[in-house]
Amino acid sequence: MQGYTVPLSPRGIANLAPAPPWHYAGTVVGVEFFTTPAAAAATLPEGLTPDPDSAGRGVAMFVDWQYSSTGQEYLDPARAQYREFLVSLDARHHDTPVAWCPYIYVDNDSAMARGWVQGFPKKFGAVHQTRAYSVGGPGTPVLGAGGQFAATASAAGQRIAEARITLAQPVPDPAALMNRPLVNLRHFPRLAAGQHDKPAVHELVMAVLDDVAVSDAWAGIADLAFFPAHGEELADLAVQRTGRGFHFDLAYTVTDLKTLADHSS
């Protein structure tokens, strides 16, 4: 049997995701926000603590992604493209400032499978963001000063997040947009009776992103709201105020993952 994720199969082409490298290119609408320190802290797994320098700070990101491995997978766009909404919250792993991802939504099963392997707790969602077209005209914002972009996310037919940004100036130091390493929790439960609370996999992990590139980065003002929904806890991270909004293109490659603590049982 061949393959990396399920389903393993005779020829190894049916699996949801092949073994890395996983290459990504995407367009990001991002909003810096602040929730209560208590709400943010309540989401942290064992091993992470609030960041005393930025308690309650988070980033909401809406991304129009395209994925490829070594086979020009982007030439199968029905599978290679997906839309994603995630929130990250500032935290610390020992003394290291990190970003913790409590909630993330995608509209594609291959992205969900890769995400689970990375420790991203992906659920399905419907995600959209305004797009800038180079051709101009009243059907598109400009990717520049004054350009307005909105983004929305829904889960199970319920709107859970809405954002809007108005661009003001280029970002002088785009690399700073990705300066906190992402920490996730790889978690895969057992189903055997008596072991439902003894997960087969329960590892605190740090993402390893290679060849990170950012282009066309603009910043400006932003609005953001999270909405209550059945089966969701995102709105518990009530937005107290927003910081800056961002718009940029992002690329990176994933081939590795660093385990910070392994609590698998």
Next chain:
Amino acid sequence: MQGYTVPLSPRGIANLAPAPPWHYAGTVVGVEFFTTPAAAAATLPEGLTPDPDSAGRGVAMFVDWQYSSTGQEYLDPARAQYREFLVSLDARHHDTPVAWCPYIYVDNDSAMARGWVQGFPKKFGAVHQTRAYSVGGPGTPVLGAGGQFAATASAAGQRIAEARITLAQPVPDPAALMNRPLVNLRHFPRLAAGQHDKPAVHELVMAVLDDVAVSDAWAGIADLAFFPAHGEELADLAVQRTGRGFHFDLAYTVTDLKTLADHSS
């Protein structure tokens, strides 16, 4: 009651589409193709004849669209964005070379409603095209020489079209890409017994596109295939050979329509 399309409503904001202007910006993957003159001719409505200079020639276009009216509708991207696949076939209206659209698919109800009003015979479909990101890297083709883009369309869970292009050179005269006016058939049937074959609306119409703009136009080689599917006749336009492939951004505004012949009963 207010509104332009259904549903008419007290405040006029529930309608699928407001009255024009309708502004569009989109990214196009297009492929010139040739089917048999007989297959192309069989799709023509009364009032159009085959173009003797290009019998059997057509264009398949996959478009990632964004729409807006006067209210910055692009800030509601869950409604304003949609994906479209259409074929057009060369024809003549009297002596005028035109493009006739027999089949078109979109993934958005507002686009379907606007399309019907324009005479586009829109059905629902799932449409995807490879996207170029400025950030570069192995997750994206370059928008330039050597860049490869694929596009696919499906209806009711059945793949109906696949295209692939490899860009070679910029298009020297981008305006020529849109040089044939589109002719559609506005058609809306009656349901009263005995009148099922006496449509309330049956008009041959010519699209009026204002402020047409094309940018970033590249051409190259192309592959294209149409596949048989239950409830579809697209594959009857069997692709005999392909011409050039195109990639460009397109914008225009719709506020008007020209009636060529009105056979409404």
Next chain:
Amino acid sequence: MQGYTVPLSPRGIANLAPAPPWHYAGTVVGVEFFTTPAAAAATLPEGLTPDPDSAGRGVAMFVDWQYSSTGQEYLDPARAQYREFLVSLDARHHDTPVAWCPYIYVDNDSAMARGWVQGFPKKFGAVHQTRAYSVGGPGTPVLGAGGQFAATASAAGQRIAEARITLAQPVPDPAALMNRPLVNLRHFPRLAAGQHDKPAVHELVMAVLDDVAVSDAWAGIADLAFFPAHGEELADLAVQRTGRGFHFDLAYTVTDLKTLADHSS
């Protein structure tokens, strides 16, 4: 060119809907509700007036439908099945008590096309209802006393309606569930400049339903809520109180339509 709705085509099988008869079978979760008389009256088209005996009364219906014409279309379930949410409001056409449908949502393009032809102002939505399975067990409610059923509807990723019913007793007179004829507004606009407010079709019509059958009809208590959403006016019909809830199977055939008033221009 053959076909009934668009697209007309050489073989007449690509059209979204063939000419009638259109046969339907469905399972209905229904809730009787009362909004303010003013809110209900505001939705009425010219030709209808509030029903003085039941001002503000309406019915919300969620239906899991299956459709067929003369070709056993139910053997193509990916196209023949769809889910629908609609509200109707009591009204009068002259002295005749009727039900007026201001808003309706489906998840299928063929259903949308047939609906437009009938005058139903259909938009796309995501609709779900609890289902009763004969096999029993904790995964299903009983179709009988004490059985609980919920239903939800969403538009563009926004929840617009939620209902819940608890069955108490069989409906003694099931035919009474469908005793008000449905009145719709067939409406199809013009696009030519200067004629955007002169619709090509604008007819007040009364549905003609043949061979209406109701089975397994139960009634009970009900909850219902409508929620505000961008681009929707449903929540303007704020639910003041609910009446009875219903669960039944419904079948009928459509081959005709009665025009009450033709304001087409």
Next chain:
Amino acid sequence: MQGYTVPLSPRGIANLAPAPPWHYAGTVVGVEFFTTPAAAAATLPEGLTPDPDSAGRGVAMFVDWQYSSTGQEYLDPARAQYREFLVSLDARHHDTPVAWCPYIYVDNDSAMARGWVQGFPKKFGAVHQTRAYSVGGPGTPVLGAGGQFAATASAAGQRIAEARITLAQPVPDPAALMNRPLVNLRHFPRLAAGQHDKPAVHELVMAVLDDVAVSDAWAGIADLAFFPAHGEELADLAVQRTGRGFHFDLAYTVTDLKTLADHSS
């Protein structure tokens, strides 16, 4: 942090699936088929061998499911309902006849998460089956002799399976329909560099189904076809001939799983 699957969260309601029990009720369209023994054998994981008594025999099942845990989850039908297509192949675990599931598709993220935990290699798909309504009429087949039902499955906009059955007689021994225990492969890879071929979880497991109930079971003749598709290997199990077709309602509860062999590394 509370919850069973990801995402773990402060209140434990955001997770894709709570800890068992997981109760199911569903309607099944099933087709017995025979592929080549070699094609079937090629899909078997280590620990399973072909069944010498029925080499190449399989069952294709299309199921309209409803799920609930202990909280009447069926009252959130947008999450609780889903459609599934799976194939199972006869095999042996030592001397025990079992059914091995190489491929399975669902349209719901909670079902995908539960499936992975059970070892079902679920991907996303669009699945539909003809439904029988008690109300009768030309819009529905009868659930009885002569009733015809079709089912289809698609992945990434590509049709991968179509089935059709015509019912002939009740099944005398419905329990026999579920007489082979299902064997799955729980598999969850590592992402750390150098460990991509050392899965964190790789266990051969046998499903434990409690309170299995079957009702309304009918059998008849059947057709079945699998179609090639990008990124799928289902069609390698080419259908040589079909056996009987089935239609029945099915219920069971999942709270446990039996590990047959643990190759986790």
